[in-house]
Amino acid sequence: MSNLLLPSATLESKQPIYAVENDCLISKNADVTVAYRLDLPEIFTLSEADYESLHSAFVKAVRLLPNHTVVHKQDWFVEDKYVANFEVERSMLSQAYERHFNERPFLNHYCYLFLTKTPTSRENWTSLATLLTRSKIVPKDMMDEKLLAAFFNAVGQFVRTLAAVGIKCTQLTDDDLAGAEGKTGLLEKYLYLNMSDTAPVADLDFSQGLKVGSKRCTCYSLGQLDDLPEILETSTRHGNLSTDYSNFFIGFASPLGLQLNCNHIYNQYLFVDDAAKTLKDFEKKRDRLNSLSLNSRQNAINKDFYDWYLNEAHSQQRLPVRAHANILAWTEQEMHEKELRELTGDAITKMGGKARENTVDIGTLFWAGIPGNAGDFPSEETFYTFAGPACCLWNVETNYRSSSSPVGIKLSDRLTGKPVHVDISEEPRKRGIITNRNKFVLGGSGSGKSFFTNGLVRQFHEQGGHVLLVDTGNSYKGLCQLRGGVYYTYEEAKPISFNPFYVVGAPDVEKRLSLHNLLVTLWKRQNEALSQSEYVSISTALTQYYQALKNDPTIKASFNTFYEFLQGPFDAYLKGEKVRDHDFDMQNFLYVLRPYYRGGEYDYLLNAEQELDLVGESFIVFEIDNIKDHPILFPVVTLVIMDTFLQKMRMLKGVRKMILIEEAWKAIATPAMADYLKYLFKTVRKFQGEAVVVTQEVKDILDNPIVKDTIITQSDCMILLSLEKFMGKFDEIQEVLALSEKQKALVLSINADRRPDEFYNEVYIGLGTKVATVYGVVVSKEEYVTYTTEETEKMVLFQKLDAGLDIETAIQVYAQELRDAG
Structure with missing residues (x-):
């Protein structure tokens, strides 16, 4: 031949x-x-x-x-x-x-x-x-x-x-x-x-x-x-x-x-x-x-x-x-x-x-x-x-495919670790795979939940989205500093402080309603009713206050100036209108709100000197670990959080936006906040937004009706990390999350056959009822030191910041040290 x-x-x-x-x-x-x-x-x-x-x-x-x-x-x-x-x-x-x-x-x-x-x-x-x-x-x-x-x-x-x-x-x-x-x-x-x-x-x-x-x-x-x-x-x-x-x-x-x-x-x-x-x-x-x-x-x-x-x-x-x-x-x-x-x-x-x-x-x-x-x-x-x-002899499978969408996250295929670009929000919704962008993240302790979500929100923010995070544990402190964001946390020497009264331009109906709810929360107990005349009086006070600010630009918006407006012009207005005390008890109202005014116990809370436009800030972290059990501070902070995101929803037209609630959701998911969460999860999709909840406690998803009936049912994207610790309870988890046998097999395969020459975790992403895939979460050393939640590793990074390095340089230096150490 x-x-x-x-x-x-x-x-x-x-x-x-x-x-x-x-x-x-x-x-x-x-x-x-x-x-x-x-x-x-x-x-x-x-x-x-x-x-x-x-x-x-x-x-x-x-x-x-x-x-x-x-x-x-x-x-x-x-x-x-x-x-x-x-x-x-x-x-x-x-x-x-x-x-x-x-x-x-x-x-x-x-x-x-x-x-x-x-x-x-x-x-x-x-x-x-x-x-x-x-x-x-x-x-x-x-x-x-x-x-x-x-x-x-x-x-x-x-x-x-x-x-x-x-x-x-x-x-x-x-x-x-x-x-x-x-x-x-x-x-x-x-x-x-x-x-x-x-x-x-x-x-x-x-x-x-x-x-x-x-x-x-x-x-x-x-x-x-x-x-x-x-x-x-x-x-x-x-x-x-x-x-x-x-x-x-x-x-x-x-x-x-x-x-x-x-x-x-x-x-x-x-x-x-x-x-x-x-x-x-x-x-x-x-x-x-x-x-x-x-x-x-x-x-x-x-x-x-x-x-x-x-x-x-x-x-x-x-x-x-x-x-x-x-x-x-x-x-x-x-x-x-x-x-x-x-x-x-x-x-x-x-x-x-x-x-x-x-x-x-x-x-x-x-x-x-x-x-x-x-x-x-x-x-x-x-x-x-x-x-x-x-x-039967035909090959019927191919490599993981990257999405052509300009937005999404970088993950890796399971065979070689090759990068894969995955859109888990916009493209699946356009294709009818999901109807909303909400996400529910579940994984055992140490499974890499916060590590994964650091990468998720970082790429979301880099692609032009607004991110608001509610955290307990400082998991996003390094990332927030790198992205030039605003980080709210409570410390004795530097307590948490906001200025919810500061508004760019005139407050819209949503903003006035949010401030109205804040004032009611400060004034009334949880089970105490609000009369119609009290509702009207507070609404009128807010309307006249912002009109006064418009007439006199030298007055800075804050709780202090609002309190002074109540004491002076608004009190005179009520007397002129002959409003009786049983219709609206101004003295009681001022007395109960006095701790938040200048010189009061909580005068720092609503009178931040820095006039931040939280709606315009694209990366915000609320770290509430130290106040989640505080009877005064926590209700106020949660209202500010919800108000901030709702304002973003309404005002940022054509901008992608995300609210991510880490383990803090357990504190937020109180009866008083239940309606907010339900409204948020059902409405956010209409405003090009997505709500993300992260948890590690399986018992929470099995026992909490807000999670089962609102968060899970309204989250078309299911993100699961290793649940190996809960193998014995998996039948219950499978029922609550409505996982098919195919999805169950995928979830239980997480981390089961990783490449031995590389350290990484895997993540399951399910979109609606049709699409389910397990990916590798493989990152560079720079990303690793930015996302890590290990306390000793975070301390090394922040020590470099304390030594005078800027955040980018500190990350790069620490990453090179890890590479050199092998």
Whole structure:
């Protein structure tokens, strides 16, 4: 064979494609091929039922094809590296992230489907008849137009059937197949085993196996019944990701796909012959073996096989087909050839098959794999089966995909840690996967909840969103300082202080209502009623106060000046209106509010000297750990928090906004605040906002009706970290969170099979009822020291700040120290 291919002119004459036109490949044997690029589901996201559904769709699609059609599915898995983009201006942390992942290796996956119509005479084509070995090519007439029209109609139905189960099929154009100026086409990419758009020309050497340029190739095939696993299934249990409480499934052919970590092409062939003719031939063979069965036990066994096959075909209406699958793997290092063979053979063994290396016929199999040349495949390399078992050998998974959305968060895939951009708010809502952007975050102590949410809010803020955080534990102090935010906390030497009366411009109805509620909270006890006349009097006081500020710009808005306004102008107004004490007791009102006025016990609380426009501030943290049990301070602070975010909702048109409530939600979720939370979670979506609640106590979600009935039911995005500590209670958690068996398996697989050379946690993200994925939370050292909630590590960072370093420099210095320490 090799002496035929030495001159390059001979290779040109032997190449099998006659023309590429009308987005079709036409071979020199008159075969017509339509080619598609397939977008498969992401690996580690499917349930056993999902695999069954995909398999059923494949079988249904194959049954639509006319006789003498070849289905050639070709999956490329090519070693690649993540290429960081340093040209775009980014924040210090984003730049650090790009540097950390630059050139991280991963397997890139490309999936192609070639549907080929062949003449009837091609059914028993052998390796001796291929274009590679024939010295003279005799072109055949094209098939008649009616047959061709029927084929194209069947192809359309095939594609629609796959689309119905979520597999997008994009037809390849002439330029995609044959190339264009400055861009290599798929035909050349295959012949050079190079997926680059500018793939360099490579020599083909068949003298000793197969060499493509410097690439040394090996090929293993499943081309005989003896090579196949004993049982062909649609999916198989993943041992490392399954638990005693759950079964985690992957595709049956997954060991030959992304889990085979080397450069390789996985070819899957299915030949739809004339079924009636095939069964008739089998009847004849069965009869012949029956007559010879007394002479040989093997004849009797073979006769029984034909009986079974014919019975299945007739009784179950199964479609007889021929099938073949092979792996073409390559390496550019001679020393790695043995390792490559072992790796490839082991992958077939893991699937339950028998690893059979193709040596003499590797050139024939490579040639038949040329896009559009599946009709040239030798029949002796195929085995008879039914469409169902044949489709079990198909690879049905691909890499994690990044969203094209400009907003979202950076996470990592589970296999290699490759960065993945994930939009869990805007794109899913536009696609109808979720109806609101709210999020519920649950994870055990130490699972990395606050670490994850630091990354979530940082990227949300970098992308132009406003963030308001309610925290207990200083988890966001470093990030707040880095983002130039406002940090509210209570300390004896520096107590928490606000100025809710400061407003840019005139207060709107919402703001006046918020101040009204604040004053009522300061005046009345929780169970004390407010009369209509009292309600009107407070509203009138606020209206006249802001009118007075407008008339005299020298007066600064604060509780102090409001209190003085009550004592003077407003008291005179009430007397002029002859308002009686039992309608509105001004003296009682002033007496109860006196502690918040100048010189009172809490005069600092509502009279902050710094006039901050909290609506305009884009990053605000309320750290309420020290006051969450305080009967006076806490109710006031929570009202200020709610007022601030509600004002953002109403006033910031076209701006994304987020309120994130950490463990503080337990303190906020009081009967008095329940209505606020319900209103917030139900209304925030209308104002391009999202509410996020974070908790670690499983008992809280099981026992608290506000969480169960409001927060969970109004949160279409479920974010779960490791719940391993609560495995025994998981049935209850599953019921409350309404998790399916598929989602349960994903949640319980968190951290079960992490890469041993890298420290990180994993996170489950569920969107509505349809989308659920587990990602790795992998970050740079700079991000790590910014997000860490370990007390000793936080102390190191803040000691550097106390020493005079600015926050960015302190983070970078500490990160370098960690890298140097290994």
